[in-house]
Amino acid sequence: MDDELNFIIDSAKEAMDNAIGHLEKQLLNIRAGKASPAMLGSVKVDYYGSQTPLNQVANVNTPDARTLTIQPFERSMIQAIEKGIMQANLGFNPMNNGDSVIINVPPLTEERRKELAKQAKAEAEDAKIGVRNDRRNANQEIKNLDLPEDTQKDAEAEIQKMTDAHIEKIDKILAIKEKEIMTV
CATH class of the missing domain: 1.10.132.20 (Ribosome-recycling factor)
Incomplete structure (x- = not known):
């Protein structure tokens, strides 16, 4: 018993x-002002026809408190990553420099x-x-x-x-x- x-x-x-x-x-x-890779945790990317979490197709880094850089494992994924970030509706505006996607995190x-x-x-x-x-x-x-x-x-x-x-x-x-x- x-x-x-x-x-x-x-x-x-x-x-x-x-x-x-x-x-x-x-x-x-829930972001708190500082850039963090966890902010992009909900982003899914179209990877050869299937929705894949961003962290499985790219490295996400924070070079400083206001910037996120996303370095894709395959350069051809840059457009798909930008599209995935826009579709996640996080309020971010991704830019790319040909090698990686850069997000400037606006102050709250x-x-x-x-x-x-x-x-x-x-x-x-x-x-x-x-x-x-x-x-x-x-x-x-x-x-x-x-x-x-x-x-x-x-x-x-x-x-x-x-x-x-x-x-x-x-x-x-x-x-x-x-x-x-x-x-x-």
Whole structure:
């Protein structure tokens, strides 16, 4: 019986950790003023008829805080890379010099910063919802086990403690990202 209970608690912890991992990955896509290769993580390029992630057809580098350079593995891919960046609708205007694609990252306006902060908040809220759903699922599984009432209450309290810790961690991650976005 204890094994089943431990399994439920471990599964809930793993699911909550996954929600935080997903949040961190999503926040990488929200730019915070500085150029970063992660900004182009969602870009897909038409590579011989199939949609391929940009990082599989080119190297993405940041020579300075305001510039991204994309060096394709094949020179013939330059047009496709430019087209993929435009289709991703990231607000970038790619230019090419014949060898590589260059993107100048424009400084963020105050309005755009607030928009990005709002987007980060929405991602954090989604992560909190995921954590709460994991708590609900774990509590439901605990109720389905035939446990003495005090054991069941202890397990639910442990799940709640874990939930609170994960939500606190999400709040900290969001605060750091908001500060990063709002810093000029």
